[in-house]
Amino acid sequence: MPIRTASARWQGTLTEGSGTVRTGKGGFAGNYSFKSRFEEGEGTNPEELIGAAHAGCFSMALSKLLADAGSPATSVETTAKVHLDKTDAGMTVTRIDLETVGEVPGIDEAQFTKLAEGAKENCPISRLLSPGAQISLTARLAS
Template identity: 85%
Template structure:
């Protein structure tokens, strides 16, 4: 399997400095700062990137689970809300809320939720994050 790379550069002090980050193959490049992370400033932040990675990984895992069950989906759309909280150990990602909607012909809601829960457990990013963060899931079929 390939090894994936990403890089970041930070200039200046914590509160007034700024940085840029880039995925290894150039698919994404963006700015980040103290304000984009802890306030409402422009740019991205590590938590958004974790959320994007988790939503993408989970969506792919659910797509595979649906196909393996004989009910391939037309689409799976997932959002991830990443909670960064101050704990005794310092700033910590404590919780991630996954919310997914699938367009899946020929499946009932209960089976869809069952497969989504399995995908949550088996997605590599969920396995990475679950020892330290609570991961919840809301799954529904598109109407």
């Protein structure tokens, strides 16, 4: 399997500095800062990037499980809400709330929810994050 890379560069102090992040193949490049991470400033932050990775991984895993069950998805759209909280150990990602909506012909809500739970438990990013962060899931079929 290939090894994936990403890079970050930070210049300046924590509160006044700024940085850039980039994926290895150039698919994404973005700016980040103290304000984009801890306030509401422009740019991205590490937690959003974790959320994007988790949402993408989960969506792919669910799509595979749906196809394996004989109900391939037309689409799976997932949002990951990453909670960064101050704990005794310092700033910590404590929880990720996954919200997914699937457009899946020929499946009922119960089967969709069961397969979504399986994707939550088994996607590689969930397995990476679940020892330290609580992961919740809300799954529904598109209406």
